[in-house]
Amino acid sequence: xxxxxxxxxxxxxxxxxxxxxxxxxxxxxxxxxxxxxxxxxxxxxxxxxxxxxxxxxxxxxxxxxxxxxxxxxxxxxxxxxxxxxxxxxxxxxxxxxxxxxxxxxxxxxxxxxxxxxxxxxxxxxxxxxxxxxxxxxxxxxxxxxxxxxxxxxxxxxxxx
Numbered sequence: 157x158x159x160x161x162x163x164x165x166x167x168x169x170x171x172x173x174x175x176x177x178x179x180x181x182x183x184x185x186x187x188x189x190x191x192x193x194x195x196x197x198x199x200x201x202x203x204x205x206x207x208x209x210x211x212x213x214x215x216x217x218x219x220x221x222x223x224x225x226x227x228x229x230x231x232x233x234x235x236x237x238x239x240x241x242x243x244x245x246x247x248x249x250x251x252x253x254x255x256x257x258x259x260x261x262x263x264x265x266x267x268x269x270x271x272x273x274x275x276x277x278x279x280x281x282x283x284x285x286x287x288x289x290x291x292x293x294x295x296x297x298x299x300x301x302x303x304x305x306x307x308x309x310x311x312x313x314x315x316x
Contacts, residue, residue: 205305254284
């Protein structure tokens with residue numbers, strides 16, 4: 157019976173091939189994790205500012221009748237005031253404003269004097285402004301990471 161002699165170079169070659177494959181797999185996994193982490197970070201940054209602007213735009217569209225959208229203030233904080241249908245038994249309004257690091261929404265009866273702390277926190281932001289630009293509303297949101305996003309919204313009628 158013939159028995160083949162095992163050479164140390166055969167073992168060494170196989171071992172080096174296995175080590176090379178393992179190192180390549182680890183580098184590939186690390187690179188993939190880094191790319192994934194950067195993508196998620198970018199999406200999170202984009203999410204907060206986009207969401208806040210989309211939310212305000214949708215609210216303005218919901219209340220888009222003459223006299224229902226106006227610029228107001230809550231304790232000297234600029235706010236967007238959205239009035240409910242005045243024919244309803246109890247008139248209500250919704251205030252959207254930036255206070256204490258969050259975009260906030262406050263839903264109260266029209267005769268209630270609102271305070272800034274009463275609102276529900278919606279989205280964490282660094283800054284948020286709503287201002288009139290001709291017949292348009294300019295909504296600007298700055299995410300906690302510093303990304304700024306702005307949009308012009310055209311309500312039917314706006315009062316100051």
